[in-house]
Amino acid sequence: MIDNGGGSELLPRLCCPEKGPNGYGFHLHGEKGKVGQFIRLVEPDSPAEKSGLRAGDRLVEVNGDNVEKESHQQVVNRIRGSPGSVRLLVVDSATDERLQKLGLECTEDLVRGLPDEKLEEAKSGGQEPREAAQREPDVAEEDKKKKADGEKEEEEEANHAAQRKELRPRLCRMKKGPNGYGFNLHSDKAKPGQYVRAVDPDSPAEASGLLPQDRIIEVNGVCMEGKQHSDVVSAIRSGGDETELLVVDSLADEFFKKCNVIPSEAHLKGEAPILAGILLRIGVI
Template sequence: METAADLRDTDLLTLKFEFNPKLGIDNPVLSLAEDLELSDPWSPERPRFCLLSKEDGSFGFHLQSELGGTGHVVCRVDPGTSAQRQGLLEGDRILGVNSHVVEHEDYAVVVRRIRASGPRVLLTVWARRVHDVARAQQQSNAHHCPILGPGIRPRLCHIVKDEGGFGFSVTHGKQGPFWLVLSTGGAAERAGVPPGARLLELNGASVEKWTHQQLRRQLWQSGEQVTLLVAGPEVEEQCRQLGMPLAAPLAEGWALPAKPRCLHLEKGPQGFGFLLREEKGIGGRLGQFLREVEPGLPAKKAGMQDGDRLVAVAGESVEGLCHEETVSRIKAQGSCVSLTVVDPEADRFFSMVRLSPLLFLESAEAPASPQDTLLTPLVEARGPPAEDTAVASVFPGPRQCFLYPGPGGGYGFRLSCVASGPDLFISQVTPGSSAARAGLQMGDVILEVNGYPVGGENDQERLQQLAEAEPPLCLKLAARSRQGLETWIPLESGEDRALVSDLL
């Protein structure tokens, strides 16, 4: 944990550029999984799992998309980095990022997922040779990425001590692994710790090599609150069968003391009503902070607080971006801006557990009651806006997106239909939701749902059945125009599959 001095170190740095929304733009061991032996890189039965930690701002590898968008390829691994130590190889194909299957997602979405993962990321990869064999056998469109079942994931549980203590005891040998025995109705049970859970991390630190005495000392030093990463027996068994590590980036949040917040601002006559400043935050890291939030203006009305740190713009992480780059992202949103922020308490919490707040954004946005997650708000039939009546029926670049429901059960998008035509299209995407992370965009046209073409008389009946469909939900989409896609067109190059690559 950071020292008190670290937490108070918020001196301003010299600003190269300042965004003034009021006036405009003028002015020790990471995880149990990291000690596992690497699996056979040529084994076609199972992909490999690489749990990487960010060092000096990157994980230490470069990613690019093949020509034709057939895969996301590691094109370079920097020596001496976490990526090299965890066995990531040049030519590896990225199949999964944390709990998300990305085999068929757009390159831009995959890059966003990795960057949004924060200090740690779990990559599911396939060796180049195995991929080439599968492609030769015409299996390249198959689904190869193992995933945990719905709700079967490790849990990040925050426990507040009561009169009965933390509400658990520990079974142990001389040193870990440790299993928790819960007190009925105790604090741990109320915080979501499952019966028979294995303890993986305490306050962001792996307990695998701790002795029981070390564990007791750390619990005592935690005071009145402690955050545990745990896995129930069902999770352990499924991970064992899949060969998957019990990694922290897979975790669901339970009873967390702080959450990220999504703010939706519409610029008023006096602007947004806040200032963006680059400052030193926790641990001396540079960040983008929101200051001088004025009462009565859009920022304050949306719930912005002075001292909030900006972590995402329009659902896309801005961690590691400089002031000018962050301003450009905000400026590109125009008069309607979607910002994801954390207050100082939340910032300290996620820094301690060494996980990105964006991993828990969907949990934060989940509805309070189960009925709010049903399909009723997902499907909306109404007459088309004037501009929709002239939309052509041919759409460029069909693509597939795989969606998994969040902890609340929803996917995070609204579907509308045009009364005068057969088109069903995405009319709203909730920032940070499963739909947003899968790359759905407003205006995308639905061509197929779970392999069935859309555009007939039974569309409404089929869409109503989506709430009962087994995940993943597979949508085949086409953009209504090429606007917004040109950024991701491959650059010209003499190499067979050479595209622009991103350092991650």
């Protein structure tokens, strides 16, 4: 990440991750009622995490091009089309709010600091500029026009195949360390199955890509659907010093359940199940 030199000052950030064997290691999604694309999750020890990217950041530019009004798939395509590395200009929610109040457009120039006149205005607690206050109605008007033209429906249809590919189980392989694997299991009374409650930092579990709230589908190739907590623990222990867990996050879990399909290793790379009418706006990059 390029240092903004401003300590705790609220400024945009420029994150430049280099693509690793598993991609950049972050998840992108749209939020209802908000314009733009947001970082949903940053995988531990990934190029994205090392670049300074954070969950909740709003994506403003990709390789110097503003993407605030682009569709989810357009943004995903831009990032995927960038060879080797990508430049992402992002803002967290507090910085986003501050820039809007000052009437400033978020650009790469602001990474190193605000213009002098705006810095004085920020220090004096100046009034919210009229143009910033009017920004939301403009967005609402644009959304209205999109709906009238039917663009939203066309865009979702175009994205459907890509989204199905991205909602998949994950296979996490780990070797026991001095303190075990480094994760805890728990049950949720409201939901069937066994879930990952916590993943210890710098543990074998974290290195394998296991995440909190993942649901366990298989242990060492054996399906755990309908099994009790003790059964899952025993299956993990029976693997000795190594274990292999097939898991799904909450979005993938919901998708497969609505398709009435139990995830398996066949879904890691093969054809994902099709669910007519379900369009989950989520990207994994």
